[in-house]
Amino acid sequence: xxxxxxxxxxxxxxxxxxxxxxxxxxxxxxxxxxxxxxxxxxxxxxxxxxxxxxxxxxxxxxxxxxxxxxxxxxxxxxxxxxxxxxxxxxxxxxxxxxxxxxxxxxxxxxxxxxxxxxxxxxxxxxxxxxxxxxxxxxxxxxxxxxxxxxxxxxxxxxxxxxxxxxxxxxxxxxxxxxxxxxxxxxxxxxxxxxxxxxxxxxxxxxxxxxxxxxxxxxxxxxxxxxxxxxxxxxxxxxxxxxxxxxxxxxxxxxxxxxxxxxxxxxxxxxxxxxxxxxxxxxxxxxxxxxxxxxxxxxxxxxxxxxxxxxxxxxxxxxxxxxxxxxxxxxxxxxxxxxxxx
Numbered sequence: 001x002x003x004x005x006x007x008x009x010x011x012x013x014x015x016x017x018x019x020x021x022x023x024x025x026x027x028x029x030x031x032x033x034x035x036x037x038x039x040x041x042x043x044x045x046x047x048x049x050x051x052x053x054x055x056x057x058x059x060x061x062x063x064x065x066x067x068x069x070x071x072x073x074x075x076x077x078x079x080x081x082x083x084x085x086x087x088x089x090x091x092x093x094x095x096x097x098x099x100x101x102x103x104x105x106x107x108x109x110x111x112x113x114x115x116x117x118x119x120x121x122x123x124x125x126x127x128x129x130x131x132x133x134x135x136x137x138x139x140x141x142x143x144x145x146x147x148x149x150x151x152x153x154x155x156x157x158x159x160x161x162x163x164x165x166x167x168x169x170x171x172x173x174x175x176x177x178x179x180x181x182x183x184x185x186x187x188x189x190x191x192x193x194x195x196x197x198x199x200x201x202x203x204x205x206x207x208x209x210x211x212x213x214x215x216x217x218x219x220x221x222x223x224x225x226x227x228x229x230x231x232x233x234x235x236x237x238x239x240x241x242x243x244x245x246x247x248x249x250x251x252x253x254x255x256x257x258x259x260x261x262x263x264x265x266x267x268x269x270x271x272x273x274x275x276x277x278x279x280x281x282x283x284x285x286x287x288x289x290x291x292x293x294x295x296x297x298x299x300x301x302x303x304x305x306x307x308x309x310x311x312x313x314x315x316x317x318x319x320x321x322x323x324x325x326x327x328x329x330x331x332x333x334x335x336x337x338x339x340x341x
Contacts, residue, residue, distance in 0.1 A: 032192075034191075034192045036190070036192070036231060037231075037234045037236070037267045038190075039188045039236060040188055040190055041297050042185060042299075042301065042302060043185065043273060043296065043297055043298065044184055044296050044298050045186065045293055045294075045295050047179040047184075047293060048071070048075070049113065051114050051291075052121060052123060053112045053121025054112070057112040058120070059119055059121075060112055061111055061112055061113075061116065061121070062109050062111055062112060063110045063112060067110075071110075114179075115290065115291055117289065117290035118289075124285045124286045124288075124289060126253055126284060126285055126286070127285070127286065130253055130254050131253075132253055133252055134148060134252035135149055135252070137150075137151065139152050139153060139154060140152075140153060144159050144160065146159065146160060146161060146163065147163065147247050147255060148162050148248060149162045149163055149164035149165075149170075149174070150162045150165060150171055151165075152165065155317055155320075158314060158318070163247055164201075164202065165313075165314065167202055167307035167308045167311055169202060169204065169223050169247060170200075170202035171201065172184060172201050173199040173204065174248070175204070175206055175224040175225065175227075176250070176261055176277050176291070177277075178291075179293070183200045183305070184200075185200040185298070185300070185302060186199050186200065186295075187200075192210075193209065194207060194209055194210060195208045195229055196208070200305055202307045203305040203306070203307065204224060208229040208238055210230060212228065213228070215228065216241075216242045220242055221246075221257075223243075223246070223247065224240070224243075225243045225256070225261065228240075234267060235266045236263075236265040237263070239262050240260070240262075240263070243256035243257065244256070245257035249281045249284040249285070250285075251289075253285070254284030254285070256281075258283040260279070260281070261277060261278075262278045262280075263276070263277040264276045264277065265295075268294075273297075274292065275293045275295050276290065277291055278291075
């Protein structure tokens, strides 16, 4: 997939947002002019922490300083290798090699897993009939709709490809954030009545009202769901329902049809946000799943991820498949004539 990035134009002006898009340590006030915590800026959610806790840690949530040092040394040894890099969910990626891989290693309290609930840091059991379909570099057997992000089940049409390959949703924001190998950035802009979370990957903007209002009818489903936000003290709480069922629930499992996502964003410092979310989906998991992920402010500007405009890979992949089909048909006809001789 070839991607062109085009600068965003006046997003803050169009949305009536206050404050700069980016700035130094002391540039952003702790509160907006209307008294809400100021979450505005560009935030990075890269992480080296695995989604699930390795079994040998048991219920221990944090690494020791010695374990952190050992992990950093191993990471240095991996730099420059040609092996695949992995997302937090463990999906391998060779697309950009690891020269583009984003890593995060300057947090003192490094968790043993992103999952904090269940307490063992592991995914809960899944309901009967729910299979793991993470996607990946190689195509897998399956039927439409394809709910995973990367990879596919064939090349008959674009509907056989993952939802991120089709530029429908990003593979690290569905819409909960999940560190991947690159483009782990969001931009938050806000006014008194709305918060907008703009994802770098696939350039999706979630416009979240803060003053309630009627929710969508249950028979209306959206790719990123229907979000409503509210302030609980200094924490922004976002509840998202009405997913369309065409994406997975979480971590390669299930469908989003009956998924409830609750996100909590709390300013932890001038350049840090504690981001926590809980997914409740009784159709997929036996109990809720909670993840904690730190967001770090970066002095940068997001540029448009023009996915559809630059998605030459999709068209070329399908063209190549049709050419292969044509060659196979010509070979079949040629074999018929040979058999008659």
